[in-house]
Amino acid sequence: MPSYEFKLPDIGEGVAEGEVLKWLVSEGDIVKEDQPLVEVMTDKVNVEIPSPKSGRIAKIVAKVGDVVGVGQNLVVFEVEDAESGTPQQSQSKYEQGQASERIRKDIQGNILAAPATRKLASQLGVDIQNLVGTGQEGRVTVEDVQKASETLARPKSTIAASVTGDLRDKRTEIVPLRGMRKTIAERMVRSAHNAAHVTHVDEVDVTELVLLRGKLNSRAVNGGKNVKLTFLPFIIRALVPALKEFPYVNASIDDQRQEIVLKKYYNIGIATDTDQGLVVPVIRDVDEKSIFNLAIEIEDLVEKARTGNLNLEEVRDSTFTLTNVGSIGGLFSTPLVNYPDVAILGIQRIVKRPVVKNDSIVVRDMMNLSLSFDHRVIDGAYAARFLNRVIAMIENPAFLANKS
Numbered sequence: 122m123p124s125y126e127f128k129l130p131d132i133g134e135g136v137a138e139g140e141v142l143k144w145l146v147s148e149g150d151i152v153k154e155d156q157p158l159v160e161v162m163t164d165k166v167n168v169e170i171p172s173p174k175s176g177r178i179a180k181i182v183a184k185v186g187d188v189v190g191v192g193q194n195l196v197v198f199e200v201e202d203a204e205s206g207t208p209q210q211s212q213s214k215y216e217q218g219q220a221s222e223r224i225r226k227d228i229q230g231n232i233l234a235a236p237a238t239r240k241l242a243s244q245l246g247v248d249i250q251n252l253v254g255t256g257q258e259g260r261v262t263v264e265d266v267q268k269a270s271e272t273l274a275r276p277k278s279t280i281a282a283s284v285t286g287d288l289r290d291k292r293t294e295i296v297p298l299r300g301m302r303k304t305i306a307e308r309m310v311r312s313a314h315n316a317a318h319v320t321h322v323d324e325v326d327v328t329e330l331v332l333l334r335g336k337l338n339s340r341a342v343n344g345g346k347n348v349k350l351t352f353l354p355f356i357i358r359a360l361v362p363a364l365k366e367f368p369y370v371n372a373s374i375d376d377q378r379q380e381i382v383l384k385k386y387y388n389i390g391i392a393t394d395t396d397q398g399l400v401v402p403v404i405r406d407v408d409e410k411s412i413f414n415l416a417i418e419i420e421d422l423v424e425k426a427r428t429g430n431l432n433l434e435e436v437r438d439s440t441f442t443l444t445n446v447g448s449i450g451g452l453f454s455t456p457l458v459n460y461p462d463v464a465i466l467g468i469q470r471i472v473k474r475p476v477v478k479n480d481s482i483v484v485r486d487m488m489n490l491s492l493s494f495d496h497r498v499i500d501g502a503y504a505a506r507f508l509n510r511v512i513a514m515i516e517n518p519a520f521l522a523n524k525s
């Protein structure tokens with residue numbers, strides 16, 4: 122039977138490569154067209170790629186853990202062309218839907234590396250032409266660049282000591298940096314190297330919000346809305362007027378064009394803790410949604426994030442990000458900006474504290490807020506005024522329920 126090589130298709134959204142997480146078939150299996158074939162993790166989400174043909178799996182080329190570029194071979198099929206008995210060269214339905222004329226490989230001077238890797242090398246002062254890539258087919262990876270940068274930064278005595286022997290022993294455990302943790306690491310490095318991070322911290326009196334949430338939560342239960350209200354939908358609603366009044370917070374920066382992009386839509390990323398690591402699903406057009414609709418959508422997206430069922434549409438185009446560590450604890454945090462956004466708000470736990478109100482000491486429900494921002498776009502005073510606006514909305518929450 123003739124063979125057919127299936128290459129990693131263009132998944133879209135600027136995805137140049139993916140890591141093979143799990144094969145859903147084995148060599149020798151008979152598969153049908155569009156049958157789930159392999160699960161691949163991109164830098165955005167996990168993607169289940171269907172079989173392009175009906176036939177027998179002759180050879181799995183890309184093993185679990187391999188990073189495969191768009192256009193590189195994944196698997197070889199044995200197929201039968203009913204008309205001519207020759208290999209079928211037509212594209213599968215998946216390939217037809219995802220095909221792109223852009224070439225994803227970036228080969229210059231015989232060095233194979235993704236554009237993002239080359240950019241990081243330039244930023245760190247690493248000559249990529251002198252590196253030996255450890256990726257598939259000699260591809261230079263982000264880790265290769267980072268290791269080279271660390272070597273440049275270390276004193277020579279340290280370098281000499283590091284090559285005298287392997288310091289690992291039975292008291293250590295080696296965990297490969299791969300999968301979601303690898304993606305998170307790359308994103309954090311990109312954010313740290315591109316944005317000028319500053320964090321502004323303040324507190325907010327949420328006593329009235331606690332009372333309002335209790336009333337609306339009771340309405341949700343009694344009214345059969347089948348949703349449990351958390352405080353997050355209220356915080357999102359409080360952000361909308363502030364983002365409209367301070368447009369440079371609802372923006373991104375295009376480093377290549379040296380442009381600041383002010384956005385007139387309001388998509389809020391929700392940093393979500395999962396067993397695989399941090400994922401940021403995005404709620405779109407939050408200014409058009411009620412408290413209850415936001416609560417339902419948050420619940421749905423968080424569940425998808427924790428079960429690995431998010432699609433590309435649900436993790437892209439955020440304009441501002443929230444991270445809620447209140448259920449875990451802590452006084453305040455300094456979250457990293459979700460690049461290319463220019464700001465992120467950290468929400469802490471609500472605690473009862475004695476505060477001075479009208480010259481009297483009273484017990485109030487208080488919460489700390491941490492606004493991290495890119496100082497290249499936002500100045501400190503602008504950030505403080507933005508957060509003051511958010512605090513004013515939270516402390517007078519009647520407006521937040523108007524679209525409930």
